[in-house]
Each structure stands twice: as C-alpha cells, then as structure tokens.
Amino acid sequence: MDFPLADLMDEQACYDFLVGLLHPGGLSCPRCHEHDGLKVHRHERAPILVYRCTHCDRIFNAFFDAPLHGTKRRAREWVLILRGFAQGVPTAQLARELGCDRSELLKWRHRLQDFAFHGTDHTALPDSEVEADEMYQNAGEKRRPASRPG
Numbered sequence: 001m002d003f004p005l006a007d008l009m010d011e012q013a014c015y016d017f018l019v020g021l022l023h024p025g026g027l028s029c030p031r032c033h034e035h036d037g038l039k040v041h042r043h044e045r046a047p048i049l050v051y052r053c054t055h056c057d058r059i060f061n062a063f064f065d066a067p068l069h070g071t072k073r074r075a076r077e078w079v080l081i082l083r084g085f086a087q088g089v090p091t092a093q094l095a096r097e098l099g100c101d102r103s104e105l106l107k108w109r110h111r112l113q114d115f116a117f118h119g120t121d122h123t124a125l126p127d128s129e130v131e132a133d134e135m136y137q138n139a140g141e142k143r144r145p146a147s148r149p150g
Contacts, residue, residue, distance in 0.1 A: 014078070015047040018062070018063075018068070022062060029058050030058065030060055031053065032053060032056040037054035038053060039051065040052075041059055048062070048063070048075065049062075067111060067112055081098065084097075
C-alpha cells in the first residue's frame with residue numbers, strides 16, 4: 001500500500017523551510033543584496049513567489065542563484081527529496097516513491113552533492129592524531145564466534 005506523504009504536507013511550511021535553508025540570513029536581492037524593498041512581482045506558483053527589488057529592479061525568486069535554480073517541482077516534493085538524500089535512500093527507490101524519473105532525480109542528487117562538497121571546509125585537522133567516533137568502537141565484533149564448517 002502506498003502512503004502519499006506529499007499530499008499530507010503543508011506547501012507553505014515546506015517553502016518556508018527551503019527558503020530558510022537556502023537563505024539563512026534572510027532573502028535578499030541577488031544583484032544589490034538589499035533585504036528591504038522586496039515586493040511581490042508574481043504569485044501564480046504560490047507559495048513560490050517572484051519578487052522585484054525596488055532598489056535595482058531585479059526580478060527573482062527564492063531559488064534564483066541557488067542549488068534549486070530552474071526547478072519546476074513543488075516545495076513539498078523538494079523537502080521529501082532532500083529528506084531521502086540525507087537519509088541515504090537509493091535514487092531508484094526514492095523515484096518510485098515520488099513517482100518521478102530516476103535519471104532526473106540522480107542528476108539532482110549529483111548537483112546537490114557537488115554543491116555540498118564545494119561548501120565544506122577542506123582544511124586539515126590541526127591534530128596529528130584523531131580519535132574514532134564512539135559509534136565505530138565495536139564495529140565488526142560478533143556476539144559469538146562464527147560457526148566453522150566441519
């Protein structure tokens with residue numbers, strides 16, 4: 001039995017979540033970087049609004065100049081896709097659950113992974129010795145010895 005999670009999610013809440021991820025300091029104009037003076041220009045795809053900056057007349061939306069630029073998906077679909085990527089769900093399984101094309105989803109996975117890779121700190125750790133996380137402390141141990149064939 002399929003359970004349509006996307007139908008149960010609030011579109012406005014998902015959009016607000018994505019805007020918070022993409023613009024942690026608040027939405028601003030991509031040209032002049034002003035936070036104030038943003039007016040709604042179009043709202044056909046609500047809650048995804050198109051803004052116009054009153055300072056420089058630039059027209060943009062929250063996904064402009066961000067990893068999700070050019071997407072046609074709804075905000076709640078993106079929240080489910082990002083959730084699946086973060087949990088390590090295989091692309092084929094995620095595509096089946098969302099009813100979309102696997103190759104398109106794989107393209108987006110690679111695009112977002114590349115964005116995340118370039119946004120991480122690649123400097124070496126200052127210590128010459130690093131302790132393993134406790135999560136891996138007992139990795140590979142068995143409860144009892146493996147049985148050996150006679």
